[in-house]
Amino acid sequence: MPTPRSGGTPRAEAGRTYLGWRHAVLLPAPGPAPRRPAPADAESLSEDWLSGQRDSEARTNRPLYFALVGLAVLALLCPLLWSARVLPGSLALGGVLACAAVAAPISFALVQSRLVIAQRLERARERLAAEREQRDRALREQQEEHARAHSAWQAAARAYEAQPRWYGVTVPPGVGSVVVTGGTDTGWSALLTTVGISRLREGGDLTVIDLTGHAVARELVHLARRCAVAPRRWVLPADLPRMTLGTNLDAGQRARVLSAVAAAAGAGDGADADETLLLRLMEVLGPHAGIGELIGGLRALITPEDDTARDDAALALLTAKQRTRVRERCADDPDVRERAWELERRLSPFESVGTRADDGDYAQVKIICTDRASGASAARAYGTYAVASLSELLEVGAPRESSAGGTRPGRVRTVVVCGAEALPDDEVDQVLSAATGGGVEVVLMFRSATPAALARLDDPACLSVVMREPGAAADAVARAAAAAGGSGRRAGDPAAGTDLHRLSEVIGEAVRGMVTEAGTDPDADPMADMESDDRFFPSPHTESGAVIRNAAAAVAPLDLVRHVRSATAWGRATAQAADLDTPVAVVEGEDAAVRPLDLGAEALRELPDTVAVVLTGDGPVLADTNPGILTLSTATLATVDDSRHTSDGSAARARGGGSDAEQSAEGGRPRIAAPGAPAAAVDGRRPAPVGTDVRERRVPPNLGPPPERLDWRV
Numbered sequence: 001m002p003t004p005r006s007g008g009t010p011r012a013e014a015g016r017t018y019l020g021w022r023h024a025v026l027l028p029a030p031g032p033a034p035r036r037p038a039p040a041d042a043e044s045l046s047e048d049w050l051s052g053q054r055d056s057e058a059r060t061n062r063p064l065y066f067a068l069v070g071l072a073v074l075a076l077l078c079p080l081l082w083s084a085r086v087l088p089g090s091l092a093l094g095g096v097l098a099c100a101a102v103a104a105p106i107s108f109a110l111v112q113s114r115l116v117i118a119q120r121l122e123r124a125r126e127r128l129a130a131e132r133e134q135r136d137r138a139l140r141e142q143q144e145e146h147a148r149a150h151s152a153w154q155a156a157a158r159a160y161e162a163q164p165r166w167y168g169v170t171v172p173p174g175v176g177s178v179v180v181t182g183g184t185d186t187g188w189s190a191l192l193t194t195v196g197i198s199r200l201r202e203g204g205d206l207t208v209i210d211l212t213g214h215a216v217a218r219e220l221v222h223l224a225r226r227c228a229v230a231p232r233r234w235v236l237p238a239d240l241p242r243m244t245l246g247t248n249l250d251a252g253q254r255a256r257v258l259s260a261v262a263a264a265a266g267a268g269d270g271a272d273a274d275e276t277l278l279l280r281l282m283e284v285l286g287p288h289a290g291i292g293e294l295i296g297g298l299r300a301l302i303t304p305e306d307d308t309a310r311d312d313a314a315l316a317l318l319t320a321k322q323r324t325r326v327r328e329r330c331a332d333d334p335d336v337r338e339r340a341w342e343l344e345r346r347l348s349p350f351e352s353v354g355t356r357a358d359d360g361d362y363a364q365v366k367i368i369c370t371d372r373a374s375g376a377s378a379a380r381a382y383g384t385y386a387v388a389s390l391s392e393l394l395e396v397g398a399p400r401e402s403s404a405g406g407t408r409p410g411r412v413r414t415v416v417v418c419g420a421e422a423l424p425d426d427e428v429d430q431v432l433s434a435a436t437g438g439g440v441e442v443v444l445m446f447r448s449a450t451p452a453a454l455a456r457l458d459d460p461a462c463l464s465v466v467m468r469e470p471g472a473a474a475d476a477v478a479r480a481a482a483a484a485g486g487s488g489r490r491a492g493d494p495a496a497g498t499d500l501h502r503l504s505e506v507i508g509e510a511v512r513g514m515v516t517e518a519g520t521d522p523d524a525d526p527m528a529d530m531e532s533d534d535r536f537f538p539s540p541h542t543e544s545g546a547v548i549r550n551a552a553a554a555v556a557p558l559d560l561v562r563h564v565r566s567a568t569a570w571g572r573a574t575a576q577a578a579d580l581d582t583p584v585a586v587v588e589g590e591d592a593a594v595r596p597l598d599l600g601a602e603a604l605r606e607l608p609d610t611v612a613v614v615l616t617g618d619g620p621v622l623a624d625t626n627p628g629i630l631t632l633s634t635a636t637l638a639t640v641d642d643s644r645h646t647s648d649g650s651a652a653r654a655r656g657g658g659s660d661a662e663q664s665a666e667g668g669r670p671r672i673a674a675p676g677a678p679a680a681a682v683d684g685r686r687p688a689p690v691g692t693d694v695r696e697r698r699v700p701p702n703l704g705p706p707p708e709r710l711d712w713r714v
Contacts, residue, residue, distance in 0.1 A: 015202045015412040017441055018194050019178070019465065020612060020623035021166040021630075023501040023594060024640055030156035034149045037142040040135055050121070057117050064106050071106075075099035164636035165581070167643065169614055169623040171441065175463045177432050180445040181453045183467030186512045186609040188216045188418055188445055190570060191467075191625040195416060195443060196220040196365070197564065200227050203554040204412035206365050207390070211383040211419030212447070213372030219568045223627075224365045226567035227555050232363035236370050236382040237349060241356035245368070246389030251287035253392040255279045257385065258291070262346040264384035264424050265377065274343050277330060284325045285318070292351045293317050297326045298344035302337050314351065349378070350385060380422045387423055390415060391431045394438035413440045420444040421453075428452045432462070457615065464615040466604060467625075474601035499594040500611065503580045504624045508609030510573045511626075557637065565631040574628025581632055597622060 075096045082092035171178060180191065192208065199206040200223070208217050224231045234243045246257050259275035281297040282289055289297075296314040300323040303315065318326070330336050368386050370379045394415075415435065420428060428444065429452075435442040446453040456462045466474075555563070565571035580593075597603055599613065599620055607613070610626040629635050636643075 015198070015204060016168070017171040017178075017198045017412075017414060017443075018637075019169050019171065019191065019614060020194055020610075020625035021635060022169050022621055022623050022640065023165055023499060023504075024167055025163070025165060026640070026643055027156070027160050027163050030153050030160055033153055033157075034146055036146055037139060039139050053117060053120065057113060061110055061113055064110055068103055068106055068110075071099040071103045075103075164634055164638070164643070166624075166629050166632060166635035167640045168637050169621060170639055171463055172616065175461065176436055176439070176441050177461070178441070178443040178463045178465060179453055179456045180443065180465045180467060180612070181449055181457075182469050183445065183447070183612075184469065184512075184609050185212070185214045185216055186508055187467045187612070187625060188212070189219050190508075190511075190610045190627060191445075191612065192217055192416060192418065193219045193223060193568060193570060193627040194625050195414060196223060197560060197627055197630065199364075199412065199414055200224065200229065200555050201557065201560055202412065203364070204414065207413070207415045208365075208367045208369075209383060209386050209390075209415070209417045210367065210369035211379045211417070211422045213370055213374070213379065215369065216418055217367050217369065219570060219627075220365070221367065222567045223563060226563040227560070229364050231365035231367055233367045233369070236368065236386075237374060237378070238371065240350065241352045241354070242358070243368070244354045244357040245386060246392070247290070247354040247357075249389070249392050251279060251282040255282065257388040257392060258294070258347060258350075260388045260424070260427060261350065261381055261385045262343050264427070265346040265381045266342065270339065273333075273339060277333070277336070277339060277343065280329050281326060284322060284329050290355070291347060291353050292355070295344050295347055295351050297322075298340040298347075300326045301330055301340040302344070346381075349381065376422065379419065380424075383417070383419070383422050384424060384427055387417060387427050387431050391427070391434040394431070394434035394440050414443065415440060416443040416445070418445045419447060421446045421448050421450045425450075425452045436461070460617075465623075466613040466615070467611070468607040468609060469605060474604040498597050498599060498620060498622050500597045500608075500622055501581075501594050501624070503574075503577060503593075503629075504611050504622075504626070505608050506577050506580060507570070507573055507624075507626050507628065508611075510577065511569050512609060561631050564627055568627060570626055570628035571631050572628075574626060574631055578632060581634055 078087065078092040078095035078099075081087040082089050087095075180188075183191070196206055198204070208220070210217050221231055221233070233239075236243075246254065249257065255275045255278040258278055259271045262274050263271040277298075278294065281294055285293050285297055292314055296312075296317045299312060299315045300318060303312075303323075305324075305327065315323070330340075333339070370382050374382070415431070417423070417431070431442055432444075434440075444453075457464045565575055604613065610624050612623050612625050614621045614623050630637075
């Protein structure tokens with residue numbers, strides 16, 4: 001097995017480990033489109049009003065018209081009377097002139113009245129024209145405002161429809177260990193494949209120790225091979241001769257590993273004495289003596305001196321001189337025979353470790369799993385050996401090369417232990433502390449709520465994740481969620497992390513049969529389905545012609561999405577149920593596709609298979625570990641914190657999100673802001689990019705004489 005990277009790389013700089021995706025709608029729905037303003041009814045001079053004005057004028061001027069008629073009759077009567085010689089000519093002429101003199105002012109008054117009415121009508125027409133022009137101007141302004149509002153609404157609608165709805169949930173920077181409590185085989189398969197996506201995406205190293213016997217890493221193997229990465233696999237105990245894990249350690253480390261294995265297989269009260277005995281044997285047999293030779297030394301202690309034991313293959317590995325020196329070196333202990341007999345009995349299953357190992361090349365993905373037919377006690381022993389050996393490798397400062405392949409500097413390495421409840425508590429503490437010092441991330445999955453898992457629910461240096469059927473942990477998690485204010489948040493609220501999407505409730509049931517079919521059959525080989533890939537993708541090429549490689553290399557995000565969709569049961573099932581992710585009608589401001597989940601004990605026991613409760617520092621967050629969500633068009637590799645950041649993407653790059661071009665290529669969006677909203681500013685100024693000195697943005701002063709003008713003739 002490979003050794004850890006030296007020095008350790010900070011998690012925030014080296015890469016991210018995805019645990020799943022959470023559903024969140026950061027931009028609210030824009031609502032209905034703004035209505036176009038309708039023009040008001042046009043006003044004009046009505047005929048009734050004009051008739052009223054004319055009738056009023058006629059009533060006012062009627063006496064004057066009567067007076068004019070009377071004067072006209074009198075004026076006509078005077079000449080007639082003169083012609084009839086009734087009136088003299090002077091009087092007739094005077095009467096006509098008098099009538100004309102009286103009719104002149106009356107006629108002037110009538111003309112003036114007509115002018116007044118005409119002016120009144122003209123003013124009314126001008127007032128109506130001014131009001132019409134004002135209404136038209138107001139209507140144009142309203143239409144322009146409506147056009148701007150409609151453009152903003154269209155942009156908001158496009159942003160709302162185009163925004164991601166599934167955001168990545170990652171291990172926070174500075175946290176190097178994850179403890180998963182509870183879960184089913186289906187949920188563990190999803191989580192393990194999602195963690196594998198994180199390492200395949202960036203070319204990191206992944207080591208999986210599966211102690212469940214149910215082959216939960218099967219989908220991960222399918223994905224790795226489709227990505228042209230050849231995983232190394234060992235099924236214990238059948239592949240113990242091919243595995244060199246722990247054989248390249250020094251004497252003290254090997255003694256501690258073997259004593260831990262013996263303690264795990266027995267009462268565990270004599271681990272120190274067993275380690276001392278093994279160290280004494282290595283002083284005689286050499287620091288690189290195999291386990292078979294150590295077992296031969298133990299048998300030499302329980303075999304009489306005159307018994308050559310030629311029929312004992314293990315004892316025959318030692319010379320007579322070595323057997324004599326072993327008895328002399330370990331004879332000071334009065335209980336050495338009983339201890340040697342018990343230690344030899346517990347270590348005999350590991351006698352063939354590394355005896356037929358080949359010098360294999362480096363492997364990016366390594367899987368160690370136990371055969372389900374071996375039983376729980378054997379899984380405990382094999383798991384203790386694998387985890388204890390890895391712990392010793394992680395504590396080594398300088399990298400060591402092994403036949404199982406070494407690591408590559410500058411890459412993130414993750415160790416996943418499935419079924420960690422089978423390990424002793426001391427080994428759990430040992431691997432966590434070793435990973436902290438070696439810069440390696442460790443993910444421990446506990447099927448049941450053991451004290452080792454419950455003790456880390458409140459550990460700030462460890463990220464706690466609770467999945468279905470947490471057992472006794474449900475009450476503790478419910479209290480932690482209530483203290484964090486996780487329950488009672490409104491569905492659809494971007495700040496709420498406890499909204500359960502309907503897609504999460506469907507996919508787990510759909511994939512459960514496909515993922516656990518081989519795992520539920522007690523007679524089936526846990527790796528048989530993994531080997532079936534060789535029929536479709538014969539080595540050394542995949543079906544696309546790509547050469548399967550052992551060296552670590554990053555997989556392009558779009559290629560990774562395509563491989564997840566085609567090579568895993570999660571991708572195929574999610575593609576069939578993609579319609580469930582289509583945004584549905586929003587009723588009273590809440591999305592009908594999600595429902596709030598109260599993080600009570602009963603609700604935690606009935607979680608969907610792929611749903612996990614991640615206890616972050618900001619409160620519990622529901623994450624769907626289904627790796628097929630990555631294939632949805634509404635999914636992104638960016639986190640909610642990345643998308644809420646309003647800078648120019650520097651925060652996303654600081655968290656390992658890469659450059660803006662990389663974010664776009666991944667489908668991630670480093671930030672989401674309302675259309676037209678300015679970027680976050682300080683003191684009214686746009687923030688400068690990270691690492692830019694404010695003084696560098698100032699225009700330097702124009703000092704010194706101007707430069708000479710260029711000669712255009714040159």
